[in-house]
Amino acid sequence: MKIRLATRASRLALWQTEHVAALLQKAGFDTEIVPMQTTGDAVQDRSLAKIGAKGVFTQELEESLLRGDTHLAVHSAKDVQSSIPRELELLAFLEREQVNDVVLSFDEKFSLDKPGIVLGTSSTRRKAQLRRFYPHAETAEARGNLQTRLRKLEEGQFDALVLAFAGVHRMGYEHLVRHTLHTAQFVPATGQGSIAIECAADLDTDLKVRLKAALDHADTHTCLAAERAFLHTMEGGCSIPSFALATLDGGRLRLHAGLISLSGEEYVEEIQTADTAAEAVALGVRVADTVLARGGREILASIREHRG
Numbered sequence: 001m002k003i004r005l006a007t008r009a010s011r012l013a014l015w016q017t018e019h020v021a022a023l024l025q026k027a028g029f030d031t032e033i034v035p036m037q038t039t040g041d042a043v044q045d046r047s048l049a050k051i052g053a054k055g056v057f058t059q060e061l062e063e064s065l066l067r068g069d070t071h072l073a074v075h076s077a078k079d080v081q082s083s084i085p086r087e088l089e090l091l092a093f094l095e096r097e098q099v100n101d102v103v104l105s106f107d108e109k110f111s112l113d114k115p116g117i118v119l120g121t122s123s124t125r126r127k128a129q130l131r132r133f134y135p136h137a138e139t140a141e142a143r144g145n146l147q148t149r150l151r152k153l154e155e156g157q158f159d160a161l162v163l164a165f166a167g168v169h170r171m172g173y174e175h176l177v178r179h180t181l182h183t184a185q186f187v188p189a190t191g192q193g194s195i196a197i198e199c200a201a202d203l204d205t206d207l208k209v210r211l212k213a214a215l216d217h218a219d220t221h222t223c224l225a226a227e228r229a230f231l232h233t234m235e236g237g238c239s240i241p242s243f244a245l246a247t248l249d250g251g252r253l254r255l256h257a258g259l260i261s262l263s264g265e266e267y268v269e270e271i272q273t274a275d276t277a278a279e280a281v282a283l284g285v286r287v288a289d290t291v292l293a294r295g296g297r298e299i300l301a302s303i304r305e306h307r308g
């Protein structure tokens with residue numbers, strides 16, 4: 001059987017989809033890759049927070065699933081909204097890649113400690129974390145796919161770029177990494193480093209089971225369930241500077257998550273654990289409720305006010 005895979009057309013998205021296709025072929029499926037442009041690809045001159053709409057990198061792919069044009073949509077898990085339409089289902093999460101952010105520069109002597117440096121990023125989370133943990137650094141908008149952002153770096157629009165290591169590794173840009181941002185402080189976004197596989201909820205049940213068996217990584221799925229439950233309870237779209245990282249250590253699930261104000265001044269973080277994977281969603285909800293109660297609600301209100 002030939003499985004049609006919906007994907008964005010960026011190089012990173014195509015790499016990820018080819019990886020999915022290879023796993024499916026190993027399991028005996030034929031595959032066809034169907035690239036498409038999303039709103040997030042088309043609109044390059046505004047920050048994602050300003051485009052505002054949720055699902056800017058996923059909507060066109062989801063529409064293709066709903067029309068029955070494709071069987072699976074391949075997303076960066078980070079780009080998938082915290083709640084998806086009832087007619088769709090997140091079937092699988094691929095094994096997570098190293099999850100942290102990194103700083104890239106063409107300057108081999110680049111140092112984050114140098115006063116007045118300008119760091120390119122288009123993420124509200126990264127901007128807020130940089131303001132808090134690297135207050136001497138300035139930030140500049142860096143929209144576009146990885147190749148576009150690297151071109152902007154090469155042109156000198158900023159001194160360095162802050163990116164997810166996962167994408168940097170997949171595209172072979174590790175030689176430009178000058179600094180690793182450790183996850184204990186610079187906690188990544190929900191889903192970072194994993195690839196999410198979405199399908200129509202009414203896809204044939206047996207087919208779903210076989211596709212899931214070929215693609216899903218159970219531990220990653222558990223971690224993502226906790227992170228996504230956190231995000232869902234925070235009511236955060238991709239433009240809210242929340243962070244969440246779940247890890248499994250000998251069956252014990254640990255979730256480190258929180259919220260940061262745009263200025264970086266207000267910061268609420270929480271680390272809680274659960275004894276079994278079955279409690280992943282409950283853990284995410286519990287951590288979010290705690291963060292909201294400990295000042296998160298006020299941070300969310302001020303972010304909404306700021307947006308007008």
Ligand SMILES: NCc1[nH]cc(CCC(=O)O)c1CC(=O)O
Nearest residue numbers: 076078163164166167192193194
């Ligand atoms: N929103 C863009 C996006 N979505 C996923 C990745 C990286 C790959 C990943 O996290 O799996 C990136 C680029 C970045 O944040 O540097």
